[in-house]
Amino acid sequence: MIGRQVWGTVATPPEEENTQHRPCLVPLLLAATACGGDDSGTSTSSSGKKLDKVTLTLNWYPYGEHAPFYYGKQQKIFEKHGIDLDIRAGQGSQKTVQATGAGQTDFGWADTPAVLSGVDAGVKVKSLGVFLQTTPSSVQFFESQNIKSPADLKGRTIAGTAGDALSKTFPIFLEKNGLSESDVKVQNTDPAGKIAAVISGKTDGLLGYASDQGPTMQNKAKKPVS
Missing domain, CATH: 3.40.190.10 (Periplasmic binding protein-like II)
Known part of the structure; x- marks a missing residue:
């Protein structure tokens, strides 16, 4: 079975009050974006808070599966944790894997076969978890x-x-x-x-x-x- 695989990123909890996964997941995002050492990868929120700019490229054009990311951005959950998230539409999982490995995006959202194929071909990506347990x-x-x-x-x-x-x-x-x-x-x-x-x-x-x-x-x- 093919599970939706996500590497270099995590899904935002659907409710801001649900903090069960944040202690381990949010630091992963921050660790991936806090290595620049200058202000070129930062922005400032309307409240004056300094945010780390983060890009997430999807596997496809936006649809229901991606709702947690947009919800998190709309509700400013990412902003609360110091993240200025830029969500980009994808053109297929293989292209998203390649873009992530090439450093064209910070994080990617892709299917397991594309991730495995990319790793086998030497693309430097790392999987952090599986979102779907069975394939659509x-x-x-x-x-x-x-x-x-x-x-x-x-x-x-x-x-x-x-x-x-x-x-x-x-x-x-x-x-x-x-x-x-x-x-x-x-x-x-x-x-x-x-x-x-x-x-x-x-x-x-x-x-x-x-x-x-x-x-x-x-x-x-x-x-x-x-």
Whole structure:
């Protein structure tokens, strides 16, 4: 199973009053940003408090899974702990891993396969924990496509995005279900265009997360999604 993996960052508790994890988690953020030695990585809050500037790059464009970060920023929980958090949209877990390893972002939020692949390739990143224990990764399509099993994907065209975690795991999924990569055409599509590709009929389905693209696609098209 693929768990959402996070390295170099931590999720903010959903309630400011919940301080159970702060003693160990918040110092991790501060330790990662307090090594500059000058004021170039700092800012000042409206109350005059000095803050450490911290960048967090997501695995994808913002969706529900990222709510704790935005909630923490909105409620000034990060600011309370001396952090000026800049949340950036991502373009796939692999790119986020690479950006983190290259020092282009302080922290990243990515899927386990992308982290493991990056570490295997020599990218200098460290995982701090797992947010999701089971994966929302899935092949999503309208029920009218009549896809009932993995075998029904043969000959289909599926929208995918190069650089995201599913591009690594989908070939393994096919192999485990008796299919080859040549049996299914994966059409490289930018993150924002995958849903449109399915709705317009350019592809039969998409590779995405059941907690994200599926409900959005169903809401836009007013058709049931499997």
